Amino acid sequence: MSSHYEAPIRRPLIDGDKSYHDITVEVAAPVEGKANKLWWTAFAIALTAFLWGLGSIIYTIGTGIGVWGLNKTVGWAWDITNFVWWVGIGHAGTLISAVLLLFRQKWRMGINRSAEAMTIFSVVQAGLFPVIHMGRVWNAHFVLPIPNQFGTLWTNFNSPLLWDVFAISTYLSVSLVFWWTGLLPDFAMLRDRAVKPFQKKIYSLLSFGWSGRAKDWQRFEEVSLVLAGLATPLVLSVHTIVSFDFATSVIPGWHTTIFPPYFVAGAVFSGFAMVNTLLIIMRKVSNLEAYITLQHIELMNIVIMITGSIVGCAYITELFIAWYSGVEYEQYAFLNRATGPYWWAYLLMMSCNVFSPQFMWSKKLRQSITFSFIISIVVNVGMWFERFVIIVTSLHRDYLPSSWTMFSPTFVDIGIYVGTIGFFFVLFLLYARTFPVIAQAEVKSILKSSGENYKKLRDRNHE
């Protein structure tokens, strides 16, 4: 240990007197054990919500978009709000696994697996909305530039909605590959520990014959780094493209150059909040408090605080530019947000997104798990309202006062949203019982540098 230098200021990332074997056992425990009553209850609730949402989706497609609360002025509301919200949530996973990898943040190792799972599952939810909000879902394949019998009729590559197709599908596939390559050594661990033939077979298939040789590890590291390098611009561009859906329009309140970075910041903000929500529960129910420590939660809170401040900055910039522009439409758009019929949504968005993360400046509050949990939910409520406010308040009152109207959702709008939340948790709960929720191979690589016991040993040697 004497050859290793680590600043004594750094706190341990793995609590307790853990050995490699302890990590294996504790990560494998939720997979190898049986689901308890709590899990089944949660699963049943999520499944019910999912089925309800599925029914709402089938009803929409079977009957028509008219069952939603949309009207001729407000053609996008809950559908695209939820789409952007879910895509935003998905961004934290890639940020944790890719950006933090590039910055060599060791604390990402305890949380990256679940964050990536959250990415995959929330992008799946997001991917539903562009499809189901179509008037003719069955012609959705026409968004793809496939040679066809219509004289090779092609798509127009000028629409950000088409870029969305490419962005989301690329994002999902790259995230999936990145996640899965990371899972190989962990699946191999589960395969080697499995005693039942069925489990053995399943994890043998999932682990692709990983044998953990030096050459394999060397290439594994390179692939991870390359994918992290690719995923980082991807994560920035995907939500940028999503923001282009609005920013490239001519609607006052939408046509803004600030949207791309501001949406990305908002995505990281809401994504980290979601990771916090999930991990605070997961560390408790899966007994992983030693790996997802208070420090992890605190660091995520700091990210939430920073991105929340960026978002707050963006809000103020928007307001300033609206005033500074001298464009009456732009000025009215913001006046309408603050004092119009949706003032309560704007107020909710402002209070949840701008004020709540500022509590994290207090060490006492950001180190409180209960407070973090509450704030993480508040942030996601706020971020949902941010998308709602941007979309609906800009649409319902724009250039022609004769086309001013209101929007209110129907039970189908709400049902589909609840359904995606249910579907997300169905997937996440299944994941939590079948996948190694902590990247044990990576955590083992920091055990001797950041494990509590090794740190203590090192400190004693120095004295």
Add this chain to the structure above:
Amino acid sequence: MKSILKITIALGFIMTLTSCWTDKSKRNYQYMPDMYKSVGYETYSQNPNFANGMTTQLPAEGSIARGQVPYDYPNTNEGYEDAKLNSKNPLEVNEENLANGKKMYDIYCISCHGQNGAGDGVLVQRDKFLGVPNYKDREITEGSIYHVIMYGRNMMGSHASQLTAKERWEVTMYVEQLRTELLK
């Protein structure tokens, strides 16, 4: 895994091939025919709202459509004689009218009356039916030619539904020219 891939490829290949052997006597399968069938009644489509089941209904007796001039000579021998004497071609005799008259003649008249109006059309040559007169053998005027195209005469049916009034006069003009040629 390899065998699954092979089976998938084989199935895909078979499915592609079977699409070549659909029942040609029936309309092919359609994918989501959203706006394939007309909601409105198309001109010659069936119509359940009328007793005769047709969308095309006859106009009211005696009504005159805009741009149409009714033909006043009755479909009788007296009407024929009257038209022969009094009905006059309103069109100017020029190249354009004659050219279009020839075009219409070559479509609607040539199979019986023949290219030159000598009553030697292809149907007469093949003995499908006989008794088509030569234009030079009959005393015909522009009024009588038009009247016959309008109503038909003896074996000949009316051609009023095929040709517009202007086209009928153009054909009349062309038939007169053919007759002049034959009489030479």
